[in-house]
Amino acid sequence: MMNYKKSILDIANERIVLFDGANGSQLIKLGLPKGTCPESWNIERPEIVKEVHRKYFLAGSDAVLTNTFGGNRIKLSQFGLGDRAFEINFKGAQLACEVKPEEKFVGGDIGPTGKFLRPYGTYTPEEFEEVFYEQADALVKGGVDFLIIETMYDLKEALCALKAAKRAGSMPVLVSLTFNKTKKGFFTLMGNSVEEVISELEKEGVDGIGANCTLNSEDMVPLVEEIRRYTDLPLIIQANAGQPIIDMDGNINYEQSVDDYVKYIPEIIKRGANIIGGCCGTDPHYIEKISQIIKQ
8 A cells, every 4th residue: 555645735734844945056056157057967967966955955845936036938948948847847856856855845946037928028828828838847747846936026027937837737836926025015027916916816726825025024924914914825935145245256145144034924823824934045054944943
């Protein structure tokens, strides 16, 4: 008789789930040249990609996200890699799964195209959906446990990705948007409110909703409370370590230290987050500290 493995949603309903932190910046630390496509290393430097995933698992992550954030055909085409989209995503899924401990998870990471739908851009919803389907299909076939669509700044694009992901397989699909803090509240770059985002995503059968990027851990606290006001679904929060600071040598650092970042984690959990992770500027040290807080 086969043992039933709980899904990421089952775990999130029982306890706080911990994701990983930033991926691209870790690859840069390990030698990825600036301006190089991070996803290309799934093919060219697979052992280094696996090492990043391994470090996050060792730091306490329950799940790591594949090195495929910019793995859609549109974004890869900027590096001349559009025709290798399926291969790059399939391989990215395999690499993370190869270092995954038995009781842990791998999420197939899907980020925005970087382009806009009509009338602001040239793409139709159907074109976006097909691009996202190709990526989601490759990730599912590569062995991921769930799909996460993240850092979306346009609700319409997020919906295209969600529809595509639901077509690709019968696994949990989480969607996380990036919000700006304004005097009138939290809104996406395209002006979508929290209430609107949740309403539309729930209509399309999303399994978990969240916010990532842009905001630091302190600013995420009131956003968690607002999201929780409109949904009972698992709530994902992955804050930035503050805003990026570029030094004289062109190196990027972030405002929030590990200690400043993690001191807001208990309040984020108290306000209703079920899944915690890090975004830009975070690394295994941040995740290890969050893991200790969750265990307490």
